[in-house]
Amino acid sequence: MQSVIHLITSYLPFFWSGTLLTIAFSLSGVVFGTILGLGICFGKMLNNKYLRFPFICYITFFRGTPLFVQILLVHFGLVPLILGQSNGIVAGIVALSLNEAAYIAEVFRAGIQSIDGGQTEAARSLGMSQRQAMRYIVLPQAVRRVLPPMGNEFISLIKDSSLVSAIAAPELTYWAQAMGAQYSIVWTPYLTISFIYLILTLTMSFFVSFLERRMATK
């Protein structure tokens, strides 16, 4: 037992920096994924079917292929193409955000379309433009409705970020693998990071239910 504690303490700085990077990956995925996802969501709701088509393709691709494959594509293909060299952290952020955006887009579309058409009609009849009706009337109501499914997406994202360990981005899982390899052990590193992941996902779900409660009272 003492040796286990000793092992964990010796790796603590790495787990700490790994945790920070995992949080950074997740937060970037949440922020960029939400911004990009909203854009794609509006793109998919365009009336013109030719303009709509690329957005449908985007969602189909990112929801229909494995995240792991997307990470490899971004890391070995997209990032070197643009930056001239590979970079695990950039590739991780890009791949997670692109993937998250596809899911967020669909969650938002469902939320927006669940708002009664009478709301838009009332706003338009008061002289508001389509854009104003969306911004002041539909979106605020849709955001409340999509909060629970968004929370689920964010929790999945925290867990999925472990996949970027495969492209040598030094987040939590990467350090667990390193520790396992160094000491030829299995249980200690992976149970330790499981525990850390649990703390992260639980914190996220507490935060989301806090938001839900706060918005419900309004």
Place this chain on the structure above:
Amino acid sequence: MMIEVDNLKKSFGTNEVLKNINLSVEKQEVVVVIGPSGSGKSTLLRCINLLETTTSGHIRIEGVDITDKKADINKIREDVGMVFQQFNLFPHMTVLDNIMLAPIKVKKVPKARAEEKARELLGKVGLADKAGAYPDSLSGGQKQRIAIARALAMEPKMMLFDEPTSALDPEMVGEVLDVMKQLAKDGMTMVVVTHEMGFAREVGDRVIFMDGGYIVEENEPNELFSHPHEQRTISFLSKVL
């Protein structure tokens, strides 16, 4: 002339809902539209506010052809208030914000003045104490009076009412009709689609009977109710009166 409708036709797919409608509404006139469900009365009202696109024909509001593609629809709608059967209040805002939103965002009225006006309107519809309430906490009758106040906040030149009392419990119909009667007395130009024959008779300057997408008959309320000419009007009135 406030509203002029010329040869208006409207189809949903192959289903022609409005067949050649001609109608004009003068300033300060209260026109009541009655008829069986599916006769096209609500569609006509929604066309006047361009919530439905017209298939053919013209609608002019104060001489401006709103069916013209170049017409500034948002600008026109500022002058045409609409009240819906289902109220359509914004549930995420207080009553006061419901009323103030459009004047502030669309007409760029300063917030303080918009609030003053909103409170004045709330007083007018008898709900001054509900300014801070959310729509969910109100009864149907209260919701509809707020919806009327919200439309009035844009200071429209005319008001369209789409079955404003049809979703209400019977004991709440009166309070909404009272607000509408007061509005008519104040000289508002109104087009009201309703099943309230008492209101049509008492407040209407003219009653229009629609059936099957046509205007079958129109006349002064007393004439139309007492001496209907058309067979379809007679049979409809015999069922509802």
